[in-house]
Amino acid sequence: MLRISILIFCVVLGAVVGARDSSRDRRPIHASRQLDGIPTFAVDLYKNLVRLATSQAANLAISPFSAEAALTLAFHASNGETKTEISRVLGGASANASDFGQKISSVNVRISPATYTLQTANGLFFDESYELDQANRNRLAQKFVAHIESLDFHGKAEESRQEINAFVATQTHQKINELFTAGSISQETRLVLVNALYFKADWEKPFDGEATKPHPFTLLSGQTKPVPLMYTETTVSYGVIPELRNAQVVELPYKDEAVSMFVVLPDERSSLSEVEDSLTADSLNMALVRMKKQDVHVFLPKFKVSGGSDLVQALRSMGINSAFSSQADFSGISSKQGLQITQVFQQVVLEVNEKGTEGAAATGVQLTLMSLRPDPTQVFRATRPFLYFIRHNQSNSILFFGRVTDPTV
Missing domain, CATH: 3.30.497.10 (Antithrombin, subunit I, domain 2)
Known part of the structure; x- marks a missing residue:
């Protein structure tokens, strides 16, 4: 056979x-x-x-x-x-x-x-x-x-x-x-x-290319290296996830908002590994429900x-x-x-x-x-390792899911 x-x-x-x-x-x-x-x-x-x-x-x-x-x-x-x-x-x-x-x-x-x-x-x-x-x-x-x-x-x-x-x-x-x-x-x-x-x-609101500047990014080792850090001030959905050790999450929509990138940034008192260990679909879904539209200063490295x-x-x-x-x-x-x-x-x-x-x-x-409740204006500064996922919003399909610990490699 x-x-x-x-x-x-x-x-x-x-x-x-x-x-x-x-x-x-x-x-x-x-x-x-x-x-x-x-x-x-x-x-x-x-x-x-x-x-x-x-x-x-x-x-x-x-x-x-x-x-x-x-x-x-x-x-x-x-x-x-x-x-x-x-x-x-x-x-x-x-x-x-x-x-x-x-x-x-x-x-x-x-x-x-x-x-x-x-x-x-x-x-x-x-x-x-x-x-x-x-x-x-x-x-x-x-x-x-x-x-x-x-x-x-x-x-x-x-x-x-x-x-x-x-x-x-x-x-x-x-x-x-x-x-x-x-x-x-x-x-x-x-x-x-x-x-x-x-x-x-x-992006629904592109980052200003002239605002992109070199900025220190903290690696997993604790060392820092300069990376091109993008910046925009915009009104987007933002929240804090208590279940993920108070990680911040921001939604960055693409044109027509049919698809969005979500960036999950560990709290400074936490780490990427602790957030990953606590990560569940339930915690992310609860975060999406809690997120509210507000003014946010978004800093995100090019990668x-x-x-x-x-x-x-x-x-x-x-x-x-x-x-x-x-x-x-x-x-x-x-x-x-x-x-x-x-x-x-x-x-x-x-x-x-x-x-x-x-x-x-x-x-x-x-x-x-074979054989935490946010302030009116938030700062989201992704200058340390973070998670991201890109979602097709109508079908809830996760097109991409990943982590960035060094934007330069």
Whole structure:
């Protein structure tokens, strides 16, 4: 009997992946039920990546939306315990293909390019020799608006890799040109599922470029280094989060306020690690409810981050286990047995400046033959490590989630 593996690649243009001190608590953070508002999945995925990181790298970022899209495709190709585990980790939000399809449609709603660009696309690439259940294949294509293409993985693995990479590059406006590196697509590959995400938007109120000045930024080590610090005085939603040791949070909307960046700044008497340890979807959602519009002096460093991260262990810690084992059941896409996930990888790049933000994401799934109350005017000065997330407000999708500990790397 042929044994097949699913290899999930998440590549995100929109943020950097770094690592954390291995001395931190490495107990798993388990995904819980889906909440109204910020998804538990997004927070748990971020916290598990922080917990599992093995080195003291500076910045970290992921695209929960792209990871969710890839896992949702895998969910609708699975059955049995595999399906149950993936659903539990996703919080049940993606169990209904129509619901997730509506979320994708919401993200893809036609918007004037003069306002902002936000789009996502799915692709399904299968080996011409492999038998896919036609009904299930059509269901995935229709529900997820997927581009479907037959390739010769067995005879032309390298050409097939280039074809998939070309699809991703087109969908991400040439920001991700090599989702699959040389040799990652082999003769044993039978199916690749891809999600791509691209985002570019100007701030509702841009920062004044002439106000950007070098300013000391305090690193995790306690040392300081000069960074280009942007400044604006504006009326935005602002609050303090008692559950996160009185961290400040500010919402910076993009044009038309359909998408916003939220920046969570630890209190000076606290630390980034203490805030991350206390971080939950509940605490963030409560903060969003408490936030009020008020005048704020906002200081935020310019930053551009990029990198990659393997998500397998994080997803295992969150509760997806059978999908990575010989007990995996992906009969929802093919009657042949032996499908299992072997790798989940995400690569990210994000650039934030005075004008706005640009980011993109791509996720691929490969199946292969294997063996405090504020004052009237607040000051939000992000001159020390902070968290951020970018949310599509209508669907509550977290497009990007990360941390900045050194804006210059």
